[in-house]
Amino acid sequence: DIVLTQSPDFQSVTPKEKVTITCRASQSIGSSLHWYQQKPDQSPRLLIKYASQSISGVPSRFSGSGSGTDFTLTINSLEAEDAAAYYCHQSSSLPWTFGQGTKVEIK
Amino acid sequence: EVQLVESGGGLIQPGGSLRLSCAASGFTVSDNNMNWVRQAPGKGLEWVSVIYSGGNTYYADSVKGRFTISRDNSENTLYLQMNSLRAEDTAVYYCARGVSRAFDCWGQGTLVTVSS
Numbered sequence: 123d124i125v126l127t128q129s130p131d132f133q134s135v136t137p138k139e140k141v142t143i144t145c146r147a148s149q150s151i152g153s154s155l156h157w158y159q160q161k162p163d164q165s166p167r168l169l170i171k172y173a174s175q176s177i178s179g180v181p182s183r184f185s186g187s188g189s190g191t192d193f194t195l196t197i198n199s200l201e202a203e204d205a206a207a208y209y210c211h212q213s214s215s216l217p218w219t220f221g222q223g224t225k226v227e228i229k
Numbered sequence: 230e231v232q233l234v235e236s237g238g239g240l241i242q243p244g245g246s247l248r249l250s251c252a253a254s255g256f257t258v259s260d261n262n263m264n265w266v267r268q269a270p271g272k273g274l275e276w277v278s279v280i281y282s283g284g285n286t287y288y289a290d291s292v293k294g295r296f297t298i299s300r301d302n303s304e305n306t307l308y309l310q311m312n313s314l315r316a317e318d319t320a321v322y323y324c325a326r327g328v329s330r331a332f333d334c335w336g337q338g339t340l341v342t343v344s345s
Binding site: 158160165166222 | 266333
């Protein structure tokens, strides 16, 4: 199985700061990496697909990059509403797997 | 509007069975790859199973042989039959549509609690 390791596990950030979350895969997955946001007591929401493709309705401050084994989710100019857990997910090979999650707290 | 609504969760004793349902609206279940994903209390996301539009099914090792994914095309509904339930199956279960293998639509989730 492909293991996805996110870092950091937790980040406390001031509004308007830039946030960077990384996801490292245990083997190359090309660009088959997606990012989700999950706010407390809500279902996950797709933010970025295939490493860098934007999703309709998602604010432009969210962006993704990377390929192979190393990927990054960037939140430019963090807003209070971005307090959430963020997960990466690989669909390169079954079983699909998720990273352990990164919790972003607003200072 | 594309929407998924899960139901069927509840409290069940270890060794028991439960069937979850996921009613879809705004799209056709059988035209899409449909997934079940679960989240244990306070934990991260774990993929459980997928049924492809062509009908092939796959499972996580943790549920293989105990869970069965299926769909009813006439009802436009996805199901997850869960047998031989264990305490470690306790979680919120989400159904999710996979479009090009990214999960673009999720239900609200249904809580399954396995406890005596």
